[in-house]
Amino acid sequence: MLNNQAVLATLRMVNEENLDVRTCTMGINLNRCANPDPKALCTAVYDRIMTVAKDLVKTCNDATTLYGVNVVNKRISISPASILLEGHTVDTAVELCKALDKAAIELGVDLLGGFSALVHKGITPGERTLIESLPRALAETSHVCSSVNVGTTRAGINVDAVNLVAETMLKVSQATAFMNGFGCAKMVVFANITEDNPFMAGTLLGPGEPDVVINAGVSGPGVVKRAIEKLIAADPNVTLDEIAEEIKHTTYRVTRTGELIGRQVAKKLGVPFGVLDLSLAPTPKVGDSVGEIYQAMGIKKIGCPGTIAAVMMLNDAVKKGGAFASSSVGGLSGAFIPPMEDHALELALTDGTLCLEKLEGMTSVCSVGLDMIMLPGDIAASTLAGIILDECAIGVSARKTTGVRVIPVPGAKVGDYFDFGGLFGGGTVVAPRCPDGQEAFVAHGGHIPAPIHSLLN
Numbered sequence: 001m002l003n004n005q006a007v008l009a010t011l012r013m014v015n016e017e018n019l020d021v022r023t024c025t026m027g028i029n030l031n032r033c034a035n036p037d038p039k040a041l042c043t044a045v046y047d048r049i050m051t052v053a054k055d056l057v058k059t060c061n062d063a064t065t066l067y068g069v070n071v072v073n074k075r076i077s078i079s080p081a082s083i084l085l086e087g088h089t090v091d092t093a094v095e096l097c098k099a100l101d102k103a104a105i106e107l108g109v110d111l112l113g114g115f116s117a118l119v120h121k122g123i124t125p126g127e128r129t130l131i132e133s134l135p136r137a138l139a140e141t142s143h144v145c146s147s148v149n150v151g152t153t154r155a156g157i158n159v160d161a162v163n164l165v166a167e168t169m170l171k172v173s174q175a176t177a178f179m180n181g182f183g184c185a186k187m188v189v190f191a192n193i194t195e196d197n198p199f200m201a202g203t204l205l206g207p208g209e210p211d212v213v214i215n216a217g218v219s220g221p222g223v224v225k226r227a228i229e230k231l232i233a234a235d236p237n238v239t240l241d242e243i244a245e246e247i248k249h250t251t252y253r254v255t256r257t258g259e260l261i262g263r264q265v266a267k268k269l270g271v272p273f274g275v276l277d278l279s280l281a282p283t284p285k286v287g288d289s290v291g292e293i294y295q296a297m298g299i300k301k302i303g304c305p306g307t308i309a310a311v312m313m314l315n316d317a318v319k320k321g322g323a324f325a326s327s328s329v330g331g332l333s334g335a336f337i338p339p340m341e342d343h344a345l346e347l348a349l350t351d352g353t354l355c356l357e358k359l360e361g362m363t364s365v366c367s368v369g370l371d372m373i374m375l376p377g378d379i380a381a382s383t384l385a386g387i388i389l390d391e392c393a394i395g396v397s398a399r400k401t402t403g404v405r406v407i408p409v410p411g412a413k414v415g416d417y418f419d420f421g422g423l424f425g426g427g428t429v430v431a432p433r434c435p436d437g438q439e440a441f442v443a444h445g446g447h448i449p450a451p452i453h454s455l456l457n
Helices: 004-014 038-052 056-067 081-085 090-107 125-139 159-175 182-186 221-234 240-269 290-297 307-325 343-351 356-363 381-398 439-443
Strands: 020-028 071-078 111-118 144-152 156-158 187-191 212-219 273-278 370-376 402-409 417-421 425-428
Touching: 020 038, 020 056, 020 240, 038 090, 056 071, 056 240, 071 090, 081 090, 081 111, 081 125, 090 111, 090 125, 090 144, 111 125, 125 144, 125 159, 125 182, 144 159, 144 182, 144 381, 156 159, 156 381, 159 182, 159 187, 159 381, 159 402, 159 439, 182 187, 182 402, 187 381, 212 240, 221 240, 221 290, 240 273, 240 307, 273 307, 290 307, 290 343, 307 356, 343 425, 356 370, 356 381, 370 381, 370 425, 381 402, 381 439
Parallel strands: 020 071, 071 111, 111 144, 144 187, 212 273, 370 402
Antiparallel strands: 020 212, 144 156, 187 402, 417 425
16 A cells, blocks of 8 residues: 555655656547448547547646646547558548647547557568558647567567568658658557557557557656665765665655555546656656766766666666556666657767767667657668667667657758757757668668577477
């Protein structure tokens, strides 16, 4: 049982350190809406979302008032839309995406995810239709996010799917050139995608999930940073294991707070509570940065030797603290490192202490992957495919979720700066140190087999 008084006491301690419930995400299964008639399909999807999620925003706002902790984003995730598109055309896929967008706007939610396809072992006609629709779908909508899973530890990596997605990513960038390629900020390529992640842009409602569910994401990078600073101020000779212990205790309190609010929202809506995703998800504002946590730990230049060890230590401590606090911890739960959404990481990229390759190394021990990074507009599809393959290889081999959300900016060169505003932030265009040489490898296509340790039965 949760001790409300203990949670509220924690809130009084951290209410000036950017603790918030980053999202309450309602998962909705739409499989019942399948229909061979395109218009009937779109109408059924719109009606179901409008009916099930009609009170989501109000209930989240009521929870904010009740507990004094802001529920920053109210979001919806759906079962993979590709399932609904079997037997349909690209035009229907675009209209379906517009119906999802219309529902999201009218409900007042921030984003809707799940315009997705799972293609790690093969691509069905419906999944191919969804992927081919993405340039138009993401250009003609504002609130819908998409994800494509191209690999798993048990299945290996579908290289044909990676090549298709890389080419599609460039088309999405061109289709949204009027927004500097912003459509790619709403598109993630995954290995080992999770079924209950509440964070965008990679959320979807997996096939093993309830018909309707609330999953919450709580975040407090500023809280963790301040806890470390206080610890070191009290004893400058504190050891790394003592810092890890402090992170665990802090994330324990944050987790209890987030679960209390998530369960309250689910109870009021009359739906099951799924998981609490305790992910240190930064925002562009100062004081809400994961990069600042590394600096507080003693990594004064992000990207220097020791950075990956600090990332691993933080991610592990967060997971341990969260797991001790709640049996409902799920999703990704760890630390995100999206440079465009984290001013300290972005500054390190701009200054040159951090590079794309070092970031890739950091992703081997953090929660996700290469996230929110701007690339030159003339980057080749084979280079994107190589980046995706490398990141998927980390996830498949390490049995963890990895993802790639990069934005090729049409017409942009290395060093140019663009700002998307809001939670998406802004960033400097960077490029791989060696952008070519992989063409023959990725052109082979086919499938990279699953690693030997996938044979667990």
